[in-house]
Amino acid sequence: MEIKEIIELIKAVSENSLTSFELEQGNTKISIKKKGPKVVRVAGAAGSGSGAAEEIVTVLDTQAEPAAAPQKTADINSDKVITSPLVGTFYSASSPDAEPFVKEGDTVKKGQVLGIIEAMKLMNEIESEYDGVIEAVLVGNEEVVEYGQPLFRIR
Numbered sequence: 001m002e003i004k005e006i007i008e009l010i011k012a013v014s015e016n017s018l019t020s021f022e023l024e025q026g027n028t029k030i031s032i033k034k035k036g037p038k039v040v041r042v043a044g045a046a047g048s049g050s051g052a053a054e055e056i057v058t059v060l061d062t063q064a065e066p067a068a069a070p071q072k073t074a075d076i077n078s079d080k081v082i083t084s085p086l087v088g089t090f091y092s093a094s095s096p097d098a099e100p101f102v103k104e105g106d107t108v109k110k111g112q113v114l115g116i117i118e119a120m121k122l123m124n125e126i127e128s129e130y131d132g133v134i135e136a137v138l139v140g141n142e143e144v145v146e147y148g149q150p151l152f153r154i155r
Contacts, residue, residue: 006030080130080154084145088119092141100141102152106134114152117145130154 013021013032021032084090092100092115102114108128115126132154139151 080132081150082114082126082129082152082154084117084147084149084151085126086117086119086124087147088117088124088145090139090141090143090145090151091116091118091123092137102134102137104134104137108132108134108154126151128152128154 009021009023009030010032021030023030092102094101094116101116102108102112108114108131110128110131112128113125114128114134117124117126134152135155136153137151138153139145139149145151
C-alpha cells in the first residue's frame with residue numbers, strides 16, 4: 001500500500017467521524033484510531049527472500065487537541081514545559097557513559113537537544129522550544145514516557 005492511499009484512508013476516517021478503522025492486506029495491517037492525536041501504524045514485510053524489513057509509518061494529526069495537555073501544564077506551574085511528542089523510552093544522554101544533554105540549572109537555546117525518546121527502535125531527539133534555564137528535569141534516564149507527559153520545565 002502506498003503512502004498516498006494511507007493518507008486517503010486517514011482523510012476518510014476524519015471526514016466520516018469514525019473513531020477507528022482497521023485493514024489487513026496480505027502481510028500489511030493498518031490500524032487508525034482517533035482519540036486525541038491520530039496515529040497510524042503500518043507494519044508489513046518489505047522486500048522478499050532473505051531479509052524482510054519491517055515498514056513502520058506514523059502519521060500524527062496536528063489538528064487534534066492534545067489530551068489533558070493544559071491540565072498537565074497547570075500542574076507544573078510554568079508556561080514553558082517541554083512535553084513528550086510520543087510514547088517511548090526517554091534517554092538523558094546519547095550513550096550510557098556520556099554526560100546528560102542537560103541538567104537543572106543549564107542555560108538552553110531554542111532548538112538545542114534536551115534528550116532522546118526511543119520508539120520502535122527509532123531515536124527521536126527532543127529539542128527545546130524555548131530559550132531559558134532548565135528549572136526541572138521531570139523524568140529519569142531510561143524511564144518510559146507517555147504522549148504529552150511533561151519532560152522539562154524551563155524558566
